[in-house]
């Protein structure tokens with residue numbers, strides 16, 4: 472499969488999962504955390520679907536389109552590994568992490584801290600959506616929406 476096809480399928484999986492979990496998230500109180508704002512496309516999608524939620528976005532620095540940039544109080548810059556620690560216990564209803572790089576050695580380092588962070592920011596029954604697999608005893612895999620191949624994108628519910 473070409474890298475273009477792979478990219479499109481990954482983003483399709485991301486969007487389809489985020490669309491599929493709207494009702495699940497509606498039943499859970501708490502903010503939404505977006506780890507890896509990028510240019511803000513996914514943030515914009517989350518904002519469209521969760522207009523009444525506080526959405527806090529994280530990235531090394533702000534590189535998003537101005538129309539897809541959160542207010543300063545909802546934008547956290549720096550290494551998520553470090554900045555995320557202040558949000559442990561925030562009881563988020565949804566945490567989405569799109570911070571994989573496709574480089575195994577870099578992603579392996581991210582996976583030394585990301586699962587604990589995702590579990591730690593979520594409330595009971597909060598939803599984790601991730602481009603990288605999250606192995607954590609409090610994150611239980613949920614079935615993926617139809618048409619998404621296992622391993623393309625990942626979906627969990629916190630115990």
Ligand SMILES: C[S@@+](CC[C@H](N)C(=O)[O-])C[C@H]1O[C@@H](n2cnc3c(N)ncnc32)[C@H](O)[C@@H]1O
Nearest residue numbers: 507508509510511512513530531550551569570
């Ligand atoms: C694939 S992009 C996210 C794209 C985003 N979903 C969008 O709609 O534009 C990944 C983003 O995560 C950020 N990122 C990756 N690892 C990070 C880290 N450890 N700390 C802060 N930001 C990180 C990168 O700077 C990049 O902007």
